[in-house]
Amino acid sequence: MKPLKSLSLHIGLFGCRNVGKSSLVNALTGQAVAIVSPTPGTTTDPVRKGYELAPIGPVVFVDTAGLDDAGALGEARVHRSEEMLEQVDLALVVAGPEGLGPVERRILEALDRSATPRLVVFNKSDLAAPPAEALVALKEAGIPAVAVSATTGANLTRLREAITTLVPDEWLDAPALVGDLLPPGELAMLVVPIDLGAPKGRLILPQVQVIREALDADAMCLVVKERELREALARQARPPHLVICDSQVVLKAVADTPPEIPLTTFSILMARFKADLVRLARGAAAIHRLRAGDRVLVAESCSHCDLADDIGRVKIPRWLRQFVGAKLEIDTVGPDLPDDLTPYRLVIHCGSCMTTRKHMLARLYRAESQRVPMTNYGVAISLLQGVLPRALGSFPAALSAYQAACREEGNLFHGGIV
Ligand SMILES: Nc1nc2c(ncn2[C@@H]2O[C@H](COP(=O)(O)OP(=O)(O)O)[C@@H](O)[C@H]2O)c(=O)[nH]1
Ligand code: SF4
Ligand SMILES: [Mg+2]
The missing domain is CATH 3.40.50.300 (P-loop containing nucleotide triphosphate hydrolases)
Structure with missing residues (x-):
């Protein structure tokens, strides 16, 4: 044979x-x-x-x-x-x-x-x-x-x-993290808040990975805190090719970065790298559909993430309730994802830094096969801050999937899609 x-x-x-x-x-x-x-x-x-x-x-x-x-x-x-x-x-x-x-x-x-x-x-x-x-x-x-x-x-x-x-x-051809977005010789400006949530004495893995991949792509990196971003931009004779910021400071980064400079977040880069950005962006549109009393599942992949605890258990629920302007039932689970997701109108998954892309794709499939939309922290945060289309500007397929899903639902409410 x-x-x-x-x-x-x-x-x-x-x-x-x-x-x-x-x-x-x-x-x-x-x-x-x-x-x-x-x-x-x-x-x-x-x-x-x-x-x-x-x-x-x-x-x-x-x-x-x-x-x-x-x-x-x-x-x-x-x-x-x-x-x-x-x-x-x-x-x-x-x-x-x-x-x-x-x-x-x-x-x-x-x-x-x-x-x-x-x-x-x-x-x-x-x-x-x-x-x-x-x-x-x-x-x-x-x-x-x-x-x-x-x-x-x-x-x-x-x-x-x-x-x-x-x-x-x-x-499974894994997409690049950032290398494909940075031509040789171009500059990436990274915005990294050093607050209480930042680990002592080091950068977190996605930040380190982005720096390494930018160097592998023969591009340059400049790492600044959010407070110095405006000044750092003003000092450049040629604007950076891309600004990449922590999701939690995306609002300030957008305000300080001229609109012609592409901007995204570390979590959005990770969503593309670790899962499927197009599908997570499409899933995020369901946030616009949430109504009082709807159930939302916040899912974590492992049990050792103090930072995500704070984001998943405190910040995202608060931002979500503010955005929807109504009371929601928000459950948090992890590391296991329930078999039956149908009670939920939406699943918001963590960034999955500790798990594999295959694991995330399998979870996405579980949600989609039950017709339950799924997105992740990074995409959701940018949406809840009102800057998702800007943060998806470098990813046209993801942006149009999100906008098409919003149109399908006929919803330009809750702050609109742009
Ligand atoms: N009850 C039951 N019967 C099954 C199931 N799957 C296959 N069968 C039956 O088992 C027999 C053998 O199936 P087949 O697919 O030809 O087995 P194969 O020899 O391993 O390829 C057939 O009569 C099938 O109808 C099942 O999940 N439940
Ligand atoms: S996989 Fe990463 S983001 Fe998810 S809960 Fe674990 S440490 Fe936190
Ligand atoms: Mg047979």
Whole structure:
């Protein structure tokens, strides 16, 4: 068999006959692609199916024959499935509700040898839940597991999320943090407040990352506090190419920076780098729709962020209530995000500095698949301060997504969109 070579992520499904591998491909793609049959051994050669899998993008599912097939013909099929184990980019080890046996264990060992990201899918959860001891053992081994039903569709969203978090980095082209915005020789002016919230004796990670990337791009950086910004700008014979400020001083930075100079915030740069700025900007439009009594979820990704505590638990709720001019029900959660987000009109997520882009994309997907808009602290703060269009000026796709979402809702209220 020819080795797999393609730009699409190949996701292999492996397991015994009849556990529902083909049914899962059909359920995930919403199409009857793979032949499903109660007769064991129906899938013979690996079957590939290209599909646009939200939120990852183009993928190819590789549905394989059961690895427990018997007889001479069965052996040949097993061999072809085993070859696939080494070739896919990501593997779903599919088991029934009875749990893991020697076949699954062999598959997991083979995947470990080739360092292939994998997760165990306990299918047929409509018939029975997977054994608790199997879940505990997998957890101890650091192997993610999800119980689903291809028949009822239960937990397929969770499965997609789990797949997303396992996708190897090279398959999700991460946008640059700032390098693409700064041509060589140009100047970035960074506005960094040194207040009580600033850590002692150092800069925070996004600021350091921006400086490093600007230097990598052969650009220059000038770092000032918000009080010195006006003076620093006045001293430049040639204006900076971009002003980047801390979200919390965005109002002052906008007031002190001539409108022709592009300006954005560290958090907006991080939203693009760590998640998807276009989608978070679109989600932010829901702020204009909030009404008295609406529930908003403020979500944090980890539990060690004193600064975000203050922003997420105190400042954003206060600014949000002031902006909407009404009482809102604001819950704060973290580090776990609830499965059911439907009680909320909006999720405002933290900057996710400690988690991966995949993690954030999976969370965005969870919210969007439940039709709950999601934005993040950085985008929300600029909106609540009335300067979001200015702060998104360097990101036309995000700006138009936000404005289109505002228009869709027919809302130019609560301070308008410009
Ligand atoms: N109850 C139930 N039956 C399922 C589920 N998924 C698949 N099946 C049934 O299990 C049998 C084998 O499914 P198939 O997809 O062909 O398994 P494969 O051999 O692993 O590809 C078929 O009769 C399916 O209808 C499920 O989630 N729940
Ligand atoms: S991920 Fe970063 S922003 Fe989010 S709660 Fe943790 S430290 Fe704070
Ligand atoms: Mg099959």
